[in-house]
Amino acid sequence: MGLLSNILFFPITGPVAGIRWSLNKVLAVAEQELTDDTPIKQDLMELQMQLELGDIDDDEYVAREAVLMQRLREVRAWKERLGQPTAGGPVRVARETDDE
Incomplete structure (x- = not known):
């Protein structure tokens, strides 16, 4: 059931995961700039x-x-x-x- 729900909800969870990944990268770059x-x-x-x-x-x-x-x-x-x-x-x- 887990795989089926992942496939069904991918149109929603996929972009959310991509946005979360992008924001984490921006946060990492900002922290690096602040502490360099x-x-x-x-x-x-x-x-x-x-x-x-x-x-x-x-x-x-x-x-x-x-x-x-x-x-x-x-x-x-x-x-x-x-x-x-x-x-x-x-x-x-x-x-x-x-x-x-």
């Missing part, structure tokens, strides 16, 4: 080269680096939300304690 930090790292390298070549000054470097580092943190946050591994693990900021 390679372009940001390349931008950081280019920024460093511009500083070393004297094309930009220190103030402009610091400002542009802050923007790129914020983008990098956003990518890392997306990776954590999606359950993907992040290099280095979670960032912990050590607090200074008064031992007086």
Whole structure:
């Protein structure tokens, strides 16, 4: 009976399965784009080269680096939300304690 019902309902279930497959592929590509930090790292390298070549000054470097580092943190946050591994693990900021 299972095969017969699959054959009878194929005009309905076939397109639904195709749409579901397509949406899963779109979701996978979107997640990959959200979590790819390679372009940001390349931008950081280019920024460093511009500083070393004297094309930009220190103030402009610091400002542009802050923007790129914020983008990098956003990518890392997306990776954590999606359950993907992040290099280095979670960032912990050590607090200074008064031992007086």
